[in-house]
Amino acid sequence: MKTTRFIILMFIAVTLSVTTNSCKKDNDKVLYGTITITLKMSEDIIDGSLSDAKIEATNLTTQRTQTLDITPSGAQTWTAELAYGAYRLVAGGKLHHTVLEAPNVELEDVEDDLLDDLQPVPVEKTDNFNGISNVTITKEQEVANIEIFPFSSSSGFVIKELSCFGIEIPVSPFRYDKDAYMIICNNSDETLYADGLCIFENNFLTDSKYIDIYPDKTKSHYVVKTVYMVPGSGNQYPVAPGEEIVIAAEAINHKSIYSDAADLSHADFEIYTGENDTDNPDVTNLIQIYDTNQSYYQFSVRPNRSYAIGKLPAGVNADNFITQLAYEFEAVDLVLLSFGIDWPDDHVAYAVPNANIYDVMTQSIPGDYMWMLCASSLDLNYFPMALGSANFGKAVIRKTSIVTEERTYLQKTNNSSVDFKLGSSSLR
Numbered sequence: 301m302k303t304t305r306f307i308i309l310m311f312i313a314v315t316l317s318v319t320t321n322s323c324k325k326d327n328d329k330v331l332y333g334t335i336t337i338t339l340k341m342s343e344d345i346i347d348g349s350l351s352d353a354k355i356e357a358t359n360l361t362t363q364r365t366q367t368l369d370i371t372p373s374g375a376q377t378w379t380a381e382l383a384y385g386a387y388r389l390v391a392g393g394k395l396h397h398t399v400l401e402a403p404n405v406e407l408e409d410v411e412d413d414l415l416d417d418l419q420p421v422p423v424e425k426t427d428n429f430n431g432i433s434n435v436t437i438t439k440e441q442e443v444a445n446i447e448i449f450p451f452s453s454s455s456g457f458v459i460k461e462l463s464c465f466g467i468e469i470p471v472s473p474f475r476y477d478k479d480a481y482m483i484i485c486n487n488s489d490e491t492l493y494a495d496g497l498c499i500f501e502n503n504f505l506t507d508s509k510y511i512d513i514y515p516d517k518t519k520s521h522y523v524v525k526t527v528y529m530v531p532g533s534g535n536q537y538p539v540a541p542g543e544e545i546v547i548a549a550e551a552i553n554h555k556s557i558y559s560d561a562a563d564l565s566h567a568d569f570e571i572y573t574g575e576n577d578t579d580n581p582d583v584t585n586l587i588q589i590y591d592t593n594q595s596y597y598q599f600s601v602r603p604n605r606s607y608a609i610g611k612l613p614a615g616v617n618a619d620n621f622i623t624q625l626a627y628e629f630e631a632v633d634l635v636l637l638s639f640g641i642d643w644p645d646d647h648v649a650y651a652v653p654n655a656n657i658y659d660v661m662t663q664s665i666p667g668d669y670m671w672m673l674c675a676s677s678l679d680l681n682y683f684p685m686a687l688g689s690a691n692f693g694k695a696v697i698r699k700t701s702i703v704t705e706e707r708t709y710l711q712k713t714n715n716s717s718v719d720f721k722l723g724s725s726s727l728r
């Protein structure tokens with residue numbers, strides 16, 4: 301069955317007035333340019349229209365952020381006056397669009413010769429959107445295009461906490477980091493099953509860039525080098541709304557080694573990589589689907605990674621993962637390039653379609669940052685972190701969005717830079 305795709309590019313035009321800077325003075329030395337901002341919908345958005353649009357401009361030198369006020373009706377163009385300089389523009393708001401969903405019939409009920417006639421059903425939907433673009437204003441008139449992407453704020457499983465940066469200990473190597481864990485929360489209003497849920501580690505690093513990637517699947521797929529999966533037949537591991545599961549690198553009571561470490565002996569699952577690893581028989585092991593470093597797995601102490609949770613495409617499992625998802629590409633490594641080695645190099649990683657990714661967390665040290673490792677629709681911007689002892693005892697923790705009498709909802713805007721905060725590890 302072939303799905304017709306409508307490709308619609310839509311340019312929203314609105315008059316924009318810059319939030320007045322109360323400190324702004326008549327100073328001939330400050331030069332201002334007029335920037336024309338266009339929000340451009342990604343190619344797979346059907347019948348899209350926007351509301352509640354908002355754009356924030358952060359001056360990359362001063363880190364000062366201003367919100368640009370937008371009038372959403374009638375006009376054709378947003379223009380703003382901004383002082384000369386380099387800015388990061390972040391757009392957000394509501395996207396009203398049409399989504400093609402599978403028809404609500406059981407395939408068993410359909411005659412074989414009618415299968416080809418089943419067409420996807422268009423469903424009107426409102427999602428949030430976001431988008432990001434950098435612009436440098438060096439003349440009177442500048443233009444910025446921001447491609448925007450939809451996301452649902454009520455999505456299911458989200459990464460709630462990643463604790464993997466260690467604690468300080470008095471003996472060499474002065475850090476203990478084997479009590480690493482990830483907490484995944486059901487942020488939806490219905491019971492979900494963790495069966496088949498995967499933890500992915502991206503193939504790339506935020507502080508080591510590849511260029512001239514060919515073919516480039518990094519925007520359509522989340523490219524991975526590590527996959528661990530929750531076992532189960534489909535309904536063995538229910539997770540109630542607002543409830544969470546703990547996945548330990550080593551599911552032991554680390555407090556018996558260092559009192560400041562985490563007790564992970566009651567984790568829901570543990571990452572077990574084989575005979576070089578410890579195995580708590582009371583804690584279910586994740587299935588190692590693939591790991592380039594098969595003998596031992598540890599969430600990275602250095603904050604230069606991107607992690608995702610999601611599911612493997614239908615029909616892909618531990619046995620056929622390598623053949624089904626292998627992604628061979630050429631790329632030039634910028635680090636090698638700095639040593640004068642610029643020929644394309646052959647690489648192999650594994651490409652998971654974006655549609656199979658539920659949530660992404662990306663971290664980087666700002667001074668070392670080189671690139672985002674996935675599509676903006678999955679994660680708009682990285683969570684900034686320091687290196688080393690500044691992170692001892694800490695975890696990257698998702699912020700709370702809404703608190704009701706019954707439960708807490710977590711913030712999910714597909715933007716690590718605003719969805720997370722650094723806090724004390726909750727299980728230490």
Ligand SMILES: [Ca+2]
Binds near residue numbers: 549550578
């Ligand atoms: Ca382990």
Ligand SMILES: [Ca+2]
Binds near residue numbers: 570580584585
């Ligand atoms: Ca175990």
